[in-house]
Amino acid sequence: MTARSNAQQRPGASYNHALKGISLLKSQRLAVLPVDSYDLESELSVVDRHEYKGEYDALTFGAWSCHVLANGSGTESDIAFRPHGDHLTPTELGRKLPGIMSLVTDHFSLDRLQWVRIFSLRDGIMAPHVDFLEFTEPGTRLQIPLRTTEESLHSENDIVYHLRRGEVWKIHTTDPHSAGSSARTARLTLCLDFSDAEEPVAIQGDIPATEPIRIIERPEPTEAELEELLDSCRNLTAATMRSVFRRFVELHFKRRAHAATVFDWYVEAARRSGDDDMITKAQAYRTYCIEKRSQAETFDW
Template sequence: MSDNHELEGISLLKSERLAVLPIDSYDLTEELSILDGHEYGGEYDTFTFGSWSSHVLANGSGADSDVAFRPHDGSLSLTELGKKLPNIMSLVTGHFPLDRLQWVRVFALREGIIAPHVDFLEWAKPGTRLQVPLRTSEESLHSENDILYHIRRGEVWKIHSTDPHSARSTSGTARLSLCLDFADDGEPLEIRGTVAATEPIRVVERPEPADAELEELIASGAGLTLETMRAGFRPFAELHFERHAHATAAFDWYVQAARRSGDEDVVAKAQAFRTYCIEKRGEGEAFVW
């Protein structure tokens, strides 16, 4: 990758690396194993393919069953899982302001992908979402619009979550990423105890899609049915990570493919999934495949 291309990608990237934490000073090995074994209820399965899970360490109620993200006005309370992870929580309390912090979660992604989506569509005012990988590898990538990038372990990133974005990991070991959601009052977050960044932001170049491979993908829609549509979306999301294309292209290809089925219900469902992921959804609204 040329320096010019890397600089161009970085200049277009709206997500920001805010800081780097001294993550090696925290003994996380045992706690990451606890997260590996923690069960997930599947609340966000609509968006995810392969192995993705969300684990709540702190929220507004302290209840383990309180897992569906939403803004709240209350104070932050540890869940039972959070109480088992004191080193991870000390990473949070030692470096981040707590007055605006509303949710502490860890996202696990293994041999999986998240459908391109826009966060906070349900609420009038978006919050501030930070991610800090606790365990990751080169196979774990994020996307934003048409840009692909990698977040290294210990890097603190403010995710620009109101543009279409996605994530994928092809690794058999789960990427574990700390996700911190703050109420957005317009003030910048003061992150303490950071260390200097020693590596440049990593933007990943990928080739343009060939007409023949796009046609092959879209032609596969001839076999789509209402029963196979969910599993059938994954190759469209995957291609966005393999070829230079905007995140929303996955839905464009998918709707085109759905038309090849000749089934208007399949086409309507494909269009509805696009709307739900990147255009409009109500608070508590669930998409039913």
């Protein structure tokens, strides 16, 4: 089943922009799964308590974590994504979550499935980034929220949108995109990575979509807002560069601006500091997030 893209009709510019946002959105809602048919609450609590080793700290701000249910090694501490040709093997965590694993096996073929992970996001945000820069060929990444709130959002280029619980989304990973949530309750999203970006992923046992795709309306940033943000970094230092960046991403989610523009703002703010090292660091972070990085490369703040 492929859900038809639509928007709740509203008169005027907001409705027109919502339609335009849907037409330009490269990520796709593929289906809706009957998540309510599975008793997952106790298992989601297990994920809430599960420890995270900080593999993706360079890209995340606030409480974001990654939890591996199945991969090529069967080791839950093996969380750094990479394509592999091994047999998909449940981790110790995955074996503790039979309901969530049943949701996967009931609705998806395992033939091309390489990773099963859960992303947790609570009062946090991700830097805009491009996935698979390290690899010659991208795969197919699906995300299915298992617990979410209205404050939990995704972005792609200049569009911000919401993934509802049970919706299966094929994330367009090769354009700048991000995720953020201001909620105190952790959003938990099932992430499935399949080999081959071109071959469609078969989905069984889905249910009809009853809600329109939700595009979030944002006003244009004002000159005063941008000036305040940029000027706030005149005293930027090596110690504050990381924490300050979150403000730039938060403005992208609140105001209509391209995800890559976050880095334009950040580099300009670094220039206002008058420190060449800060400018170089800001430019290097842009490169790492959306332009070029090698496998296993880390970013040193």
